[in-house]
Amino acid sequence: MTLLLQLLAILRALHWSHWTLHWKVKGDPFYGDHLMYQRLYEAVVEEIDTLAEKIVGMYGSEAIHNLSVMADSHRFIAEHVRVVGGDEFACALSMEEHLQRALKTAYDELKASGELSLGMDDYLMATASAHETALYLLRQRRAKMASAKTAAYGDPYWMTAKYPGKDHKGNPFKKGDRVFYYPRTKTILTGPEAEQASRNFDAARFDEGY
Numbered sequence: 714m715t716l717l718l719q720l721l722a723i724l725r726a727l728h729w730s731h732w733t734l735h736w737k738v739k740g741d742p743f744y745g746d747h748l749m750y751q752r753l754y755e756a757v758v759e760e761i762d763t764l765a766e767k768i769v770g771m772y773g774s775e776a777i778h779n780l781s782v783m784a785d786s787h788r789f790i791a792e793h794v795r796v797v798g799g800d801e802f803a804c805a806l807s808m809e810e811h812l813q814r815a816l817k818t819a820y821d822e823l824k825a826s827g828e829l830s831l832g833m834d835d836y837l838m839a840t841a842s843a844h845e846t847a848l849y850l851l852r853q854r855r856a857k858m859a860s861a862k863t864a865a866y867g868d869p870y871w872m873t874a875k876y877p878g879k880d881h882k883g884n885p886f887k888k889g890d891r892v893f894y895y896p897r898t899k900t901i902l903t904g905p906e907a908e909q910a911s912r913n914f915d916a917a918r919f920d921e922g923y
C-alpha cells in the first residue's frame with residue numbers, strides 16, 4: 714500500500730508541477746510548450762483518480778490521508794528542485810524519469826508479494842506507457858533547446874583554465890580548474906552550472922542520435 718500511496722503522491726506532484734510550467738513557460742516556442750504542458754497535466758488527472766479509487770477499493774477510504782499525500786508530493790518536488798537546480802524544464806524531465814522507476818518498483822514488489830491484481834497490472838502498464846510518451850515529448854523538446862543553443866554558441870567542451878579568471882556570472886576560477894567553454898561566444902561556465910550544462914549537452918546529443 715505504501716508504494717501505491719507514494720505513486721499517488723508522485724502523480725499529484727507531476728500534475729501540480731506540469732500545470733505550473735504551463736503558466737510559466739516563455740520564449741520560443743512559447744505556445745507549443747504551453748500546450749505540451751497542458752497535455753501532460755490534463756492526462757494525469759484520470760491516472761490520479763483511477764489509482765486513488767483502486768487504493769480505496771483495496772484498502773478502504775482510511776488508507777488515503779489528504780495531508781500526508783500532499784506532504785509527500787511536496788517532498789518529491791522539493792527533492793527534484795534541490796538535485797536538479799532552478800532549471801524547471803530539467804526538473805520536469807527528472808520527475809518523469811523518477812515516475813518510471815517508481816512504477817517499475819511498484820509493479821515488481823506487488824507481483825513478488827502476490828498482491829498484483831489484473832486490474833492493477835493493467836493500470837501500472839498503461840500509466841508507464843502514457844508517461845513514456847511524456848518522456849518522448851520532453852526529450853525531443855530538450856534536443857531542440859540544446860541544438861538551438863549549440864547553433865548560437867558553438868559546441869561546448871571541457872577545458873583546463875590556462876589563466877585564472879571569472880566565469881560568465883563573475884565567479885572566480887583558478888589556473889588549472891576545469892571549466893566548460895562555449896567557443897563561439899567565449900562563454901565560460903564553472904561549478905554545478907557547468908556540470909548541469911555538460912549533462913544537458915550530452916543528453917541532447919544522445920537524444921538526437923549522434
Ligand SMILES: [Fe+2]
Nearest residue numbers: 735736747751
Ligand atoms: Fe491554461
